[in-house]
Amino acid sequence: MPLICFASPKGGVGKTTLAANVADALQRRGRRVLAIDFDAQNALRLHFALPITDTSGFMSQLPQRPDWRTLVRRTSSGVFLLPHGATDVRGALNLAQALDREPELLAAPMREILADPNLVVIADTPPGASHALSILAPMSNMVCAVLLADATSAALVPEISNGSFLGGGTIANLMAGRLRVILNGIEPKSRLSRAVSEMLTRHLGPRLLGAICREEMMAEAVAAQRFLLDVAPGSQAALDLQETTTAIEAALGAAPELFAARGAM
Amino acid sequence: MANEPDVARVAAAFNAPGLRYRSFGNMPVRTDAPRREASSQSPEVVLRELRSTSAAVRLAEGEASLPPRASAAMDVEGDTVTFPASGFTPAPVAPAPAPPPPAMAPLHVAPTFPVQPAVAAAPPSAPIPPPSFFPPAPVTAAPLPMPAPTLDAGLAVPLPLVAPAGPAVPEFTLLNSIQAALESPPVAARPTPEGTLARLRQQVASPAGAVQSADPAVTFPLGEAIRSMAGASPSPAPPNDTFGAAPRSSSPF
Structure with missing residues (x-):
């Protein structure tokens, strides 16, 4: 049932990497997790070791109203995955027009997916405002805005605070309460990174859900198409990831049914 | 013409x-x-x-x-080559030496990623994989017994498996595509007892405690940091000012 959206007004901040690793961490804790890729980059599948030649997916076929059940993949990590699917410019424009014309095209299958009370759904959304995010945000239990510890991310704090990138008016005001921030790529030895981190910590207060230290092993884990908790479970970033996952679980409130065995369904 | x-x-x-x-x-x-x-x-x-x-x-x-x-x-004519109605005689041209070149290369070319030779040397007894662009990775783990997965018991739709339950390592990794092999994995930084977020909150809550830490906390606002980077402060000029001076002095604007 819980839907956690990973979003950001800025691109290249590590949304997809964090979404994949948080999904993996939740799955290791016995949760049944479905990760859905709403980003046309179609990169989430690579984190889950899908072949690069596998280009089918859910969102790219959404105008044709596909049955999402037939497109769900069971990855080797145990996390279920709905890839976005490869698309081109025309496909992306058609998808945007279709969602603009008929939001129910996405809302209806999402309601079906979220009807499972024991399923944690992780949504990786494209950077900035998007049709997908505007449809998903009212359904979500939490929107995790990912920011980097740099100046340009800090400049976007007003948009984070008022939730304007989630929508406008009442929706933005409603969603601002569900918005949490994860600060990614903190470089403790960088003067500016420390300054931005401290400023955001002071400004966001309890809305700062997690802080992930910059770790070379994170990038190498992505390159190896593995998860950080597999490659470097004792690293600082792995510890930060575990704490962030714990904070997400705590914020979700009542824990859904746990599954004892990893990968068992 | x-x-x-x-x-x-x-x-x-x-x-x-x-x-x-x-x-x-x-x-x-x-x-x-x-x-x-x-x-x-x-x-x-x-x-x-x-x-x-x-x-x-x-x-x-x-x-x-x-x-x-x-x-x-x-109007723009199609492939028709239109010549003016003036008398002209084509200059003698030597015959073309070669047949016409083939048509333009197709725009959609199947990507060819170099593969490592070690992967290509698979044992002959291994099962023949399905036609795949990338060589399969060696099986490193035994398959885990998994029941048929379903997202919802009511729906009872069997979910497809990404890989045939054996290999835990994907048959293709991004590292292979860039021909990078990690000879010696880098050593991950030793984590501190508390996480990064806890350390940040501690620094913000008590600046005095931050001074005692190995990494001194930055206590000035972000705006000052950005102004310092932009050169507005009397701090030492960044090296790119040297390059910026010449265009400014010679610019007519």
Whole structure:
């Protein structure tokens, strides 16, 4: 049932990497997790070791109203995955027009997916405002805005605070309460990174859900198409990831049914 | 337009049917030419057409009046090469030495990623994988017994498996695509007892405690940091000012 959206007004901040690793961490804790890729980059599948030649997916076929059940993949990590699917410019424009014309095209299958009370759904959304995010945000239990510890991310704090990138008016005001921030790529030895981190910590207060230290092993884990908790479970970033996952679980409130065995369904 | 034969040869050499001409009011000599096949645009064919066209032009010169110019003559013509109604004789051109080049390379080319030779040397007894662009990775883990997965018992739709439950390592990794092998994995930084977020909150809550830490906390606002980077403060000028000075001094603006 819980839907956690990973979003950001800025691109290249590590949304997809964090979404994949948080999904993996939740799955290791016995949760049944479905990760859905709403980003046309179609990169989430690579984190889950899908072949690069596998280009089918859910969102790219959404105008044709596909049955999402037939497109769900069971990855080797145990996390279920709905890839976005490869698309081109025309496909992306058609998808945007279709969602603009008929939001129910996405809302209806999402309601079906979220009807499972024991399923944690992780949504990786494209950077900035998007049709997908505007449809998903009212359904979500939490929107995790990912920011980097740099100046340009800090400049976007007003948009984070008022939730304007989630929508406008009442929706933005409603969603601002569900918005949490994860600060990614903190470089403790960088003067500016420390300054931005401290400023955001002071400004966001309890809305700062997690802080992930910059770790070379994170990038190498992505390159190896593995998860950080597999490659470097004792690293600082792995510890930060575990704490962030714990904070997400705590914020979700009542824990859904746990599954004892990893990968068992 | 004295170089039409040259232009036609270039067009033929590049096999580019998209080259078009405007007639600029001249009588279209050849307006109903069928769309040529790509293979018919060899230099020999073009030269043959040029010779026949020049003969037609000479015939047209003998006529007393010209037909009224159609307004459509100003439109962009298709593949038809229109020559002015002036007597011209194509210059002798040496025959083309080579057959026409093949058509342009296809735009969609299957990506070819180099593979490591170690992967290609698979044991012959291994099961033949399905036709795949990438070689399979060796099986490193035994398959885990997994029941048929379903997202919802009510729906009871079996979910497809990404990989046939054996290999825990993907058959293709991004590292393979960049031919990078981690000879010695880098040593991950030793984590501190508390996480990064807890350390940040501790620094913000008590600056005095931060001073005692190994990494001194930055206590000035972000705006000052950005102004310092932009050179607004009397701090030492960044090195790129050296490069920025010259254009400013010599710019007419």
